[in-house]
Amino acid sequence: MSNKIWVFIDQFKGHAHLASWEALGAGHKLAEKLGGGVTALVFGAQAKDVAAEAFQYGAAEVLYADDPTLADYRAEPYTALLVKLAKEQSPEVVLLPTTTRGRELAAMAAIDLNTGVMPDVTALDVENGRVVVTRPVYAGKLLAKAVCETNPQLVTTRIRAFPKPELNASLSGTPVAVGPAMDESAIPTKVAGYSQAAGGVSLTDAGVIVSGGRGVSNNPALTPPAGLDEKQAEVWRAQEGFKLVGELAGVLGGAMGASRAAVDAGYIPYEHQVGQTGKVVSPDLYIACGISGAIQHQAGMRSSKLIVAINKDPEAPIFRMARYGVVGDLFSIVPALSEAFRKRLGK
Amino acid sequence: MKIVVCVKQVPDSAAKVVVENGQVTWGDAPLVINPWDEFAVEAALVQKETHGGEVTVVSVGGESSKEALKHALAMGCGEALLISDPALAGVDSQAVARVLAAAIKKMGDVDLVFFGRQAIDGDMAVTAAQTGRALNWPALTLVSVISNLDPGAGAIRVERSTEEGRQIVEAKLPAIVSVVKDIGEPRYPSFMGIRKASRATIPTWAMADLGIGAPAAAVKWPELLNVPVREIQTEIISGDSPAEIADKLAEKILAEKVL
Numbered sequence: 001m002s003n004k005i006w007v008f009i010d011q012f013k014g015h016a017h018l019a020s021w022e023a024l025g026a027g028h029k030l031a032e033k034l035g036g037g038v039t040a041l042v043f044g045a046q047a048k049d050v051a052a053e054a055f056q057y058g059a060a061e062v063l064y065a066d067d068p069t070l071a072d073y074r075a076e077p078y079t080a081l082l083v084k085l086a087k088e089q090s091p092e093v094v095l096l097p098t099t100t101r102g103r104e105l106a107a108m109a110a111i112d113l114n115t116g117v118m119p120d121v122t123a124l125d126v127e128n129g130r131v132v133v134t135r136p137v138y139a140g141k142l143l144a145k146a147v148c149e150t151n152p153q154l155v156t157t158r159i160r161a162f163p164k165p166e167l168n169a170s171l172s173g174t175p176v177a178v179g180p181a182m183d184e185s186a187i188p189t190k191v192a193g194y195s196q197a198a199g200g201v202s203l204t205d206a207g208v209i210v211s212g213g214r215g216v217s218n219n220p221a222l223t224p225p226a227g228l229d230e231k232q233a234e235v236w237r238a239q240e241g242f243k244l245v246g247e248l249a250g251v252l253g254g255a256m257g258a259s260r261a262a263v264d265a266g267y268i269p270y271e272h273q274v275g276q277t278g279k280v281v282s283p284d285l286y287i288a289c290g291i292s293g294a295i296q297h298q299a300g301m302r303s304s305k306l307i308v309a310i311n312k313d314p315e316a317p318i319f320r321m322a323r324y325g326v327v328g329d330l331f332s333i334v335p336a337l338s339e340a341f342r343k344r345l346g347k
Numbered sequence: 348m349k350i351v352v353c354v355k356q357v358p359d360s361a362a363k364v365v366v367e368n369g370q371v372t373w374g375d376a377p378l379v380i381n382p383w384d385e386f387a388v389e390a391a392l393v394q395k396e397t398h399g400g401e402v403t404v405v406s407v408g409g410e411s412s413k414e415a416l417k418h419a420l421a422m423g424c425g426e427a428l429l430i431s432d433p434a435l436a437g438v439d440s441q442a443v444a445r446v447l448a449a450a451i452k453k454m455g456d457v458d459l460v461f462f463g464r465q466a467i468d469g470d471m472a473v474t475a476a477q478t479g480r481a482l483n484w485p486a487l488t489l490v491s492v493i494s495n496l497d498p499g500a501g502a503i504r505v506e507r508s509t510e511e512g513r514q515i516v517e518a519k520l521p522a523i524v525s526v527v528k529d530i531g532e533p534r535y536p537s538f539m540g541i542r543k544a545s546r547a548t549i550p551t552w553a554m555a556d557l558g559i560g561a562p563a564a565a566v567k568w569p570e571l572l573n574v575p576v577r578e579i580q581t582e583i584i585s586g587d588s589p590a591e592i593a594d595k596l597a598e599k600i601l602a603e604k605v606l
């Protein structure tokens with residue numbers, strides 16, 4: 001008999017997104033309450049290492065589709081396959097990680113399966129045999145509990161909201177091979193390639209984020225190179241500031257974030273933006289440098305475990321969210337902090 | 348080209364949103380067009396300016412949603428349509444998607460439909476994909492660049508923002524496109540646009556006009572909660588020199604065991 005709980009393992013070119021294992025861990029917890037084991041779904045081309053890994057993270061069964069049409073994620077063949085399998089085997093719950101792919105796949109499968117989708121949840125519970133999710137709404141200003149009255153209950157788990165299970169290298173199994181549900185000729189989209197690498201910025205799964213705001217341009221002591229106009233000089237100053245922010249992030253093994261004001265002023269690319277119209281992050285440590293803490297910025301970092309703020313203005317709202325604060329000039333504090341950690345972390 | 352853009356009305360992003368007696372309230376904060384949808388309107392207008400045609404802005408919501416539609420008209424959309432029906436109270440995303448799909452079908456000969464990345468009230472970010480699926484059209488989500496659009500050949504090529512960088516995808520029209528910020532900053536409504544929008548009469552369709560019953564909601568929201576207040580005692584670290592402050596702060600952070 002097949003399992004009630006399925007987890008979609010999101011992979012890219014043979015590498016699973018780490019949040020997939022968090023979703024698998026959440027699946028194990030549900031299985032404890034609802035009974036049975038967890039079935040993992042791996043779709044791709046030559047992704048059998050991912051299927052093997054799914055067993056090591058505790059999947060009781062792995063449905064593995066290996067086909068060139070599934071090499072790059074595309075909505076249509078992935079949705080068609082998930083829907084076909086779900087119609088054949090009637091899982092009660094399908095969990096997916098809230099990656100761009102997982103969210104879209106869940107959304108689309110919900111239409112074909114005539115059911116609902118509950119994306120980006122931060123907690124899962126079971127009441128009367130049904131899943132009750134908790135999801136932040138209004139940019140995390142409120143929490144909503146939601147239930148889906150039809151099966152399968154499609155849920156995507158927020159990245160870093162659920163612990164990753166331990167990998168047990170002694171576990172193994174034989175995946176069940178499943179075939180694709182669509183022919184290439186029937187798929188209406190083609191992937192023509194990738195234009196630009198993501199620049200190594202992965203804010204959503206970073207454990208430490210050091211962010212800079214408009215304050216990073218405010219260092220009158222720096223003299224920009226001759227020949228820059230006022231705006232260019234400001235951007236130059238800001239980039240000097242972001243070097244310090246980036247250095248601290250580097251020492252802590254973390255990623256670099258930014259406020260929208262810094263992004264809009266052209267100091268740093270949009271992919272670094274944290275907040276309502278940027279990324280929602282929940283690292284273990286968030287250090288805000290020269291950021292005032294506007295409500296739209298808070299929306300993106302409110303759920304960080306430990307928040308530290310460095311700001312010249314003692315009245316800056318960011319201090320109200322911070323466990324530790326330094327009222328001072330980031331241009332002297334941030335490099336000193338890098339040095340202090342370098343000494344202590346032996347780097 | 349016949350272009351549609353879907354917009355939602357939401358409380359302003361700066362609103363203080365709280366639950367009172369189980370109901371969401373946002374005090375006297377204004378209701379505005381969802382900020383992501385302004386990018387969608389911009390993208391629709393740019394395509395119309397390049398290829399000719401008409402842009403119709405559509406919203407599913409209450410009577411007040413006309414204000415969000417008027418904002419889009421003032422930005423330059425030609426027509427607006429409100430879909431409103433008491434039977435739609437409490438519906439979920441897949442139901443809204445089915446309603447939008449039915450409306451798009453009824454409009455006829457639509458080539459492209461633009462969506463925002465997500466609505467900042469429910470933060471679902473699923474409606475574009477679901478509407479595409481309900482229409483059985485390709486849904487190109489999280490688009491940062493439309494690198495080619497050829498209405499004659501019915502072809503579109505876009506760059507999508509994904510975790511690993513920009514994925515270049517080609518599809519045939521008609522298609523759904525949801526946009527992210529890189530698509531281009533939304534324009535401000537012009538003075539003439541605002542005047543025109545303020546005089547516009549916006550037609551309203553009910554379920555009967557769409558020829559469908561209200562789709563049932565699968566997802567229910569039994570409870571809304573305020574976020575538990577985090578008891579934060581802010582400790583300000585001071586000292587005689589940046590180095591002293593930094594040493595103290597580093598010790599405190601290490602003691603929290605978050606690294």
Ligand SMILES: Cc1cc2nc3c(=O)[nH]c(=O)nc-3n(C[C@H](O)[C@H](O)[C@H](O)COP(=O)(O)OP(=O)(O)OC[C@H]3O[C@@H](n4cnc5c(N)ncnc54)[C@H](O)[C@@H]3O)c2cc1C
Pocket residue numbers: 212213214215216218219258259260261262273274275276277278279289290291292293294295296297300310311312313316328329330331360382
């Ligand atoms: C619809 C909408 C969506 C938005 N989305 C986002 C979003 O996603 N993310 C986001 O961040 N914002 C967002 N905003 C913008 C937000 O409202 C604020 O404007 C923005 O966050 C401010 O950025 P900031 O803190 O860097 O700048 P400011 O508010 O200007 O703050 C700069 C801070 O730096 C401090 N400072 C200056 N010099 C120094 C120095 N040398 N050392 C130390 N401190 C110094 C100042 O005291 C000040 O507190 C959004 C706004 C709207 C309307």
Ligand SMILES: Nc1ncnc2c1ncn2[C@@H]1O[C@H](COP(=O)(O)O)[C@@H](O)[C@H]1O
Pocket residue numbers: 353354355381383384387405406407408440443461462463464465466467469470471472473474475
């Ligand atoms: N009620 C609605 N009426 C029209 N468009 C909507 C509605 N709800 C959502 N949308 C569109 O779908 C996008 C994603 O919304 P959501 O899936 O709710 O986050 C929004 O940015 C809008 O473009």
